[in-house]
Amino acid sequence: MYNADEAAGAPTAIICEKIWLAIAERRLRPGTRLKEEQLAEIFSVSRARIRQALTALERDGLVTIMPNRGAFVSEPSVDEARDVFVARRAIEQRVVERLCERATPKDIVRLRGHIEEERIAGRSGNLSDIVRLSGGFHLLLAELSGSAFLFGILRDLVSRTSLITAMYRSNHLHNCGPDEHLAVVEHIAARNVASAIKEMAEHLNHVEAELDLDEEKDQPRDLRTALL
């Protein structure tokens, strides 16, 4: 009596998440065209619902909709990629500042627990979990900072970071996540604002530095500049 298609009749949010995950896991490459009718069939929903999902994904920056042309998985340029990190440094500095003032022992426990999950995922090698938990750590910090807006903004930025990582990740990725995450948490636990901010800034710099964001892949977006 089971429905063979587990995604049948899924609400908009589920569809968004499935597409988001596919992008984050690189099953959907940047530039891929997303035909509405095709998606509607895959998810066994109406095209109207797919359109809702696509517009939602567009505002998260994961897909780009060109009028009368269709939706594509976004291809953030190098400049846009760097820009995401500019914004993240601004937001996350403030998040860390606030946490140094407000973090409860319970919060610290929760953060350490999350890092432990990251370690487990790292050992198991489950890419989906690694991607989700790594971003989740930063989101958890934002959530605990008590500012719904900083959280919301960072949610956006983490999504975009996933796409950027999928697009520009260099071959040699050494999973430095959990260790640096723990360092940030310990500074927060010690209420050492300056150190916590510095650690977070360095962490974000490391993440950015691990990407192939230099020269080369700069203009393959436009056919003209790519071929001439």
Add this chain to the structure above:
Amino acid sequence: MYNADEAAGAPTAIICEKIWLAIAERRLRPGTRLKEEQLAEIFSVSRARIRQALTALERDGLVTIMPNRGAFVSEPSVDEARDVFVARRAIEQRVVERLCERATPKDIVRLRGHIEEERIAGRSGNLSDIVRLSGGFHLLLAELSGSAFLFGILRDLVSRTSLITAMYRSNHLHNCGPDEHLAVVEHIAARNVASAIKEMAEHLNHVEAELDLDEEKDQPRDLRTALL
């Protein structure tokens, strides 16, 4: 041969703007119900288009959509209002920092020109222009900072600030905008990062302080807490 209804057949963006303006000018009060069919008739468009506009406005935080219940003009709580300023201080600090490094003489001219417009609007007393230009100054700073994301985030925050101002504005508003704006610009022109940041922070504090954000109006959102 003129169509009596000037908004007939308007695209989604126009509808959003008209509603946004109505909220910013307090013609639509927080909590007002926005019936889709009614709006569709007013703007002479289909209900589907109204739905698009409403979901876009929800994303900007100006309206709240409750499933199967309808759309209402948002009623940001005091906490949410303060939160907007937390986020703005974080974003605008970074905007000012970047501008101190990157602002060209041309940028400074443009900023001074904008402030002049604000002064003119202030003298004419056109509330619509005052609201728009006052927020526009901050958006111009963000635009000139060269970060599309900081700009996009601030765009959101300025919209929400308009709603908050409409909701919590105290009776005695002394239009301190242009003068403080000019002070920020002059510090930027002088490449004085610390002073510019400080001036901006104080300006935002003043704007926040002018609102009736203390106690009282805290929980009239929920009928239960309002009446019991």
Add this chain to the structure above:
DNA sequence: GTACACAATATTGTCTACAATTTTGTAGTC
């Protein structure tokens, strides 16, 4: 043989009708 114009196809954008849900009003019963 090449280039331009035109037609066919495919895909998106929009509107209208139907279904589901909530709210409001009414009647019946304790």
Add this chain to the structure above:
DNA sequence: GACTACAAAATTGTAGACAATATTGTGTAC
């Protein structure tokens, strides 16, 4: 007389059909 259950009205949510637009393929003229 008040409370509960039911029914009717109104409003939102969804889906399917139609129209507009862009792209691709073909034919003809130079």
